[in-house]
Amino acid sequence: MSHYDVLVEGAGPAGATAAYYLAMQGKKVALVDRAKFPREKACGGGLCVHIEEFDHIISNWDDFLESRCLRGIVYGPDFMPVDYVAEKPFFYNIRRLKFDNTLVEYAVNKGATLIQGVAVRDFEIYDDKVVTKLRNGEEITSDVIIGAGGSFDLVSRRIREIENMPMRWKDEDIAMALYFEVDVGREFMDRVYGDERVSMAHIKYQNLDGYGWSFSKDTALNVGIGCPRSVIKKLKKNGSGWDEKQYLLDYVDTLKEQGWFPKDIEVTKKMISGASIPVGMGMKCTVGDRMLVIGDAGGFVSPLSGEGLYYALDSGRIAAESLDTLFKEGNFDKQSMMLYHDTWSNKWGDDLEWLKVGWHLLMVMPNSLIRYAALDEETKEFFTHMFVGSMPAAKIKNKVLALIAKGALTHDFLSHVTGKHQEVPSLTN
Numbered sequence: 001m002s003h004y005d006v007l008v009e010g011a012g013p014a015g016a017t018a019a020y021y022l023a024m025q026g027k028k029v030a031l032v033d034r035a036k037f038p039r040e041k042a043c044g045g046g047l048c049v050h051i052e053e054f055d056h057i058i059s060n061w062d063d064f065l066e067s068r069c070l071r072g073i074v075y076g077p078d079f080m081p082v083d084y085v086a087e088k089p090f091f092y093n094i095r096r097l098k099f100d101n102t103l104v105e106y107a108v109n110k111g112a113t114l115i116q117g118v119a120v121r122d123f124e125i126y127d128d129k130v131v132t133k134l135r136n137g138e139e140i141t142s143d144v145i146i147g148a149g150g151s152f153d154l155v156s157r158r159i160r161e162i163e164n165m166p167m168r169w170k171d172e173d174i175a176m177a178l179y180f181e182v183d184v185g186r187e188f189m190d191r192v193y194g195d196e197r198v199s200m201a202h203i204k205y206q207n208l209d210g211y212g213w214s215f216s217k218d219t220a221l222n223v224g225i226g227c228p229r230s231v232i233k234k235l236k237k238n239g240s241g242w243d244e245k246q247y248l249l250d251y252v253d254t255l256k257e258q259g260w261f262p263k264d265i266e267v268t269k270k271m272i273s274g275a276s277i278p279v280g281m282g283m284k285c286t287v288g289d290r291m292l293v294i295g296d297a298g299g300f301v302s303p304l305s306g307e308g309l310y311y312a313l314d315s316g317r318i319a320a321e322s323l324d325t326l327f328k329e330g331n332f333d334k335q336s337m338m339l340y341h342d343t344w345s346n347k348w349g350d351d352l353e354w355l356k357v358g359w360h361l362l363m364v365m366p367n368s369l370i371r372y373a374a375l376d377e378e379t380k381e382f383f384t385h386m387f388v389g390s391m392p393a394a395k396i397k398n399k400v401l402a403l404i405a406k407g408a409l410t411h412d413f414l415s416h417v418t419g420k421h422q423e424v425p426s427l428t429n
């Protein structure tokens, strides 16, 4: 039976990043994925500027970067836009097929062993090791196992069981997102999306909680919609025949009307795929004896935008750094593993919570917030950075408290609680 220092279950951005940093420390790492790389993954492929924290990303942009985004347009439900133009890129676009494969290559080049095309079936934690069983019958031992298998990860389920946590995210804490990517040609992209490669979002499209997006790659558009599962379930239950793929096709029609999508490209339901995104602000406990979870497995996604790539990479790096310390001490019990939990929690735990507050505010009073955000360049910048996930919690908190104190948002709020339409007032600074 082969023995590794660490077995990483799942070679998405989180797992590949953990494997990369662990291999750099000289650890013997097994990186196991049920898929064979390169593999596709449902995603908008947008990266917030925090990604610049990673040297191996910014020094290798040519390996995978599609475009740098300098302009963001966020429309409210009444189609009022917040149009923000930046001097420096505030959002980067990649395509997952290439990006994920490149991250795996980086890990392998540093010495990680990639075991692909075979899933982890189960694992057992013993006092002195972890024994992991693969679907092909092979058994691997390691000192530690990292769960990086996405929203329905095996290790996160084990931690939930041990900690008596609910076994699944609540419906309002899981977003269902659908998307498609289509090549629209350089001429269209250059003419319509320009050098600044506009990224756009439509908040509460057709008045449903959630948003639609169109992200511009080099010559392709990535278009999608995301809604909490609770909303989708309710719509499906009411018997009106509501269908989420049709909802996305309606959104494409709106983009065509607005000129953001080529009229001659027909999008069919067959081109659409999707996946769930955990937006519940991170699991309350992400470690156990000899185990921890990273990326979507830990629920590390912005509850406002559904952006999880930065958190996937950063939790992978934090896990590797924490384990480096623990290998020196030779102790992997739950209490020691809390080093990892406390580190991510101190770094961006509050951000996730305040982004959830931002989400609720935007869903309850979208028109007021969009009107407010469009007031001047400073608020446009604040709002856009918050939306794409690069605004720290403390700043969001201050802004939200200032807005509440100013009473600027009362009209939309009244509409929400009374159920009667209230005119949104014009705001001035």
Ligand SMILES: Cc1cc2nc3c(=O)[nH]c(=O)nc-3n(C[C@H](O)[C@H](O)[C@H](O)COP(=O)(O)OP(=O)(O)OC[C@H]3O[C@@H](n4cnc5c(N)ncnc54)[C@H](O)[C@@H]3O)c2cc1C
Binding pocket: 009, 010, 011, 012, 013, 014, 015, 032, 033, 034, 035, 041, 042, 043, 044, 045, 046, 047, 048, 118, 119, 120, 121, 148, 149, 150, 151, 153, 154, 177, 178, 179, 224, 274, 275, 276, 277, 294, 295, 296, 297, 301, 306, 307, 308, 309, 310, 312
């Ligand atoms: C439609 C959509 C759009 C999105 N858009 C964006 C965006 O624009 N920007 C952004 O930042 N985030 C976006 N996200 C979120 C982002 O995709 C995730 O946060 C990110 O993929 C998390 O990375 P991960 O490595 O944790 O998990 P994943 O990327 O899901 O990787 C998990 C890996 O684990 C493997 N695996 C699972 N189970 C096992 C097993 N038992 N054994 C072995 N291998 C296993 C899988 O094959 C997979 O390769 C979007 C998500 C969706 C669904």
